[in-house]
Amino acid sequence: MGQLSHAELVEKDFVLFAEGCLGLFTSKIAASLIRYNGDRCVAVIDSRKAGLTVQDVLGYGGAIPIVSHVEHALHLRPEVMVVGKGLHSANLPSAWKPHLLAAVRSGLHLVNSIHYRLSDDPDIARAVQEKGVTVWETKDAPPVQLNKARVLGLDTWVVHTCGSDSNIGKKTAALQIWQEANRSGIRTGFAATGQSGMLISGHGIAVDGVPGDFMAGAVEQVVMEAAAGNEWVVVEGQGSLNHVGFSGVALAILHGSLPHALVFCHRLGAERTKVWETPIIPIPELIRMNEELSVFERPAKVAAVSVNSHGFSEEDYRREAEKLEADTGLPVVDPVREGGAAQLVEILRAHRRETADLPSRRRP
Template identity: 85%
Template sequence: MGQLSHAELIDKKFVLFAEGCFGLFTSKIAASLIRYNGDRCVAVIDSRKAGKTVQDVLGYGGAIPIVGRVEHALHLHPEVMIIGKGLHSAELPSGWKPHLLAAVQNGLHLINSIHYRLNDDPDIAHAVREKGVTIWETKDSPAVPLNRARVLDLDTWVIHTCGSDSNIGKKTAALEIWNEANRRGIRTGFAATGQSGMLISGHGVAVDGVPGDFMGGAVEQAVLEAAAGNDWVVVEGQGSLNHIGFSGVALAILHGSLPHALVFCHRLGAERTKVWETPIIPIPELIRMNEELTVFERPAKVAAISVNSFGFTEEEYRREAEKLEANTGLPVVDPVREGSAARLVDILRAHQAETEDRAAARLR
């Protein structure tokens, strides 16, 4: 059997593997794929939540069942198993290999979202060869040049979603802007910089799998590809400049994408970064940090703040949003709560017109 392309893999019915971790914030790849590609998901594997539905756990996604083993989903005819959680290590978690082997032995292709290379595991690699299935290692680094600032030559307007932490809604904000802008007839490309965005859009790069010197060039290439034939490009953010683990990736995306505008993302109520538990410095300071680290050839400003207000009542959300608006002088929007990124797109269009007018005035 010939190896399938990435485009062919993401077009097939899939089962999500999220053993022991399925949840909105504990398996963000799985949660994202269900939100945007849920029509192709037949089941989720998590023995701790088996018997429930995706709707029960996430609050969206409908009646997609959660099962304990891949064998329990075979009657739903999946063709691919996707690892639905990224990891902060390069190890294969204890207990995962039997599930992965069972998927391969039942003829399922694998999409690997973690740094551990499944092709390097002798048992999995042997089973893959025997069954003739495909493994897509999303963390494999593409061959890319150093960043050459070729984005500056584009006519396309570039928007980048940065933020205060990892796993707070940068990808969701970018995807919602992308969807809404295209719905309005603004030809907009999406530059994915992580595995979830790649699996949803079908292209891009997992920047955290690229050697340091080449991260900016990998982002530049993703933006150039997303810009073809489009008026806007929305660049998905990763990590944050204040994050002790992921600041390098955040800066590489900022400098590789050379955005015209920033959308700052934050989870309402968060005071410390996830996992590392370092204090999140005041949002106005983080906004200023991102603006000051854009390059002098194209200084960019934050046009709006996109928040994740999951768990807040409507009254609580309004109160906290108004407080954040007062502290920053910027509009605050939760595109998921509001059902679309309509307000964000309005704000970005106005910001584009304003910045272009200022640029034209400088040339006169």
Template identity: 85%
Template sequence: MEEDVAQLSHAELVEKKFVLFAEECFGLFTSKIAASLVRYNGDRCVAVIDSLQAGRTVQDVLGYGGPIPIVSRVEDALHLRPEVMIIGKGLHSADLPESWKPHILSAVQNGLHLVNSIHYRLAGDPDIARAIRDKGVTVWETKDTPPVQLNKARVLDLDTWVIHTCGSDSNIGKKTAALQIWQEANRVGISTGFAATGQSGMLISGHGIAVDGVPGDFMAGAVEKVVMDAAAGNEWVVVEGQGSLNHIGFSSVALAILHGALPHALVFCHRLGAERTKVWETPIRPLPELIRLNEELSVFERPAKVAAISVNSFGFSEEDYRREVEKLEADTGLPVVDPVREGGARLVEILRAHQRETLDRLSDLQR
């Protein structure tokens, strides 16, 4: 294992081979950070730690990812030569689970750098802090707040076209839709930046901010900075969404992103079949109502419209998926795409057309 004394940058950390820590929670919807990293950075993932599913493969659990092994302990993955351990599960808590501490200590003692995705700062535990100092490993606290300013609406001065993925709940595919659009747009020659607003997006792209770790007054300003950075030299920016406006726990984050990003276009995300929000179990309002809510809360200086609906159809047969899509298109009057099932090409074409129509309309108003 590496025992570098020099601290590594975030960009350097995300390029290294890693083991994912998802103890007692690895799954598509139960450890979304881990699931996202397997999908987009799986070539660097050597193993997943989850003692409940040890002996299985990532493919067995997620339906993608191939033969990456699931093991019980850090020690079981050392022969695969990881350099970093990434905590692949966010928590609705500011505490460190007691059962996680031995795994984290073992990782540090074996010279692994750490990427922490929870609100608890690892140096807050005396034993872990001592081990970090002794081994000289790098710890990336993704929830640390960088220096930020209040939102100054500087995004309005950009020539870059800004797209934002909003939605009906947390953990339904806003990040995935944004990443699929980002990758496909660049593939077809539209230079596109990705504005990460959460840990998964940061770990996949190597930059961005965990907006839920920023003090309330500064969240929109933090998003503004991420969008400005991602816009440099690009025609489009895709802004990763968080939470939802109708979510009793995460509405403030969703609104801060909407107002900080000042998007030209929205892609509304939803998990097919979902009727209640996760964790809080509040009823999800009819989608046409939620779409109007997002459009109406975009700012007067740049009113944004939903161009398409991106759905997560995991678990649906092709026949059931097509039937649900037809119903949702009829209910909303909008095109519906699952960018994982179908790829991102159709969403990019829809957004291109939406951009042309919006620019034509603005041109007509200015005449």
């Protein structure tokens, strides 16, 4: 069996591996793929929720079944198994290995979303060789150069989603803007900087797998590719500048993408960062931080605040959004609620018109 390209893998029907963790905030990759590529997901593996549907757990996704083992999904004829959760670790959980081996021995290709390279496990590597399947290590760093600020020479308008924490909706905001902008007639490219965005769009990089000196250059290259033939590029954010673990990644994306405009993302009601539990400093201060750290050759302003209001009633969402609007002086929108994506695109259109005459130095 010949090795498949990344573009070929993302077009195939797949089963999602989310053992013990399927949830909106506990399996970000799985939740994203179901939202945007759910028509190709035949089943989800999570023994704790087996017998339920994805709709039961996430509130969207329909009747996709949840099963306990990959063998229970084979009759649905998947061709790929996608690891639907990233880890804050470089190890392979011991409980995952039997599932991965079963998938390979059943002839499924693998998409690996964690830092551990599956080829480093001798049993998995041997099974992959014997079955001739493809393994996409999404954290493998592509060959890249240092950032040379080539983005400044593009005619394409660049929007970047930054935010107050990891796993709060930066990718979702970027994808919603990308899809809605194209629907409204604006040719728009999507610059994926993480594995979920790569699996949804079919291209991009996992910037957290790139050596530090080259992260901004990797982002620059992805933006250049996404800009071809497009009027806008929407750049997916990662981490946050105030994040004790992922601030470097956030800054590399900000400087590599050299955006014209920012969309600041926040999980409504959140007061501490996820996992690390550090206090989130006031949103107006975080907005100023992102604006001030944008490169002087192209100072970028936040055009809107995109919020994740999951779990809020419409009334509570409106009340909290109004408070945040008063605090920031900016429009606050949930891009997943009805009409939210269209509202964000219109805000960005207006922001582009209002900032069209601001100076922006271009390098020869």
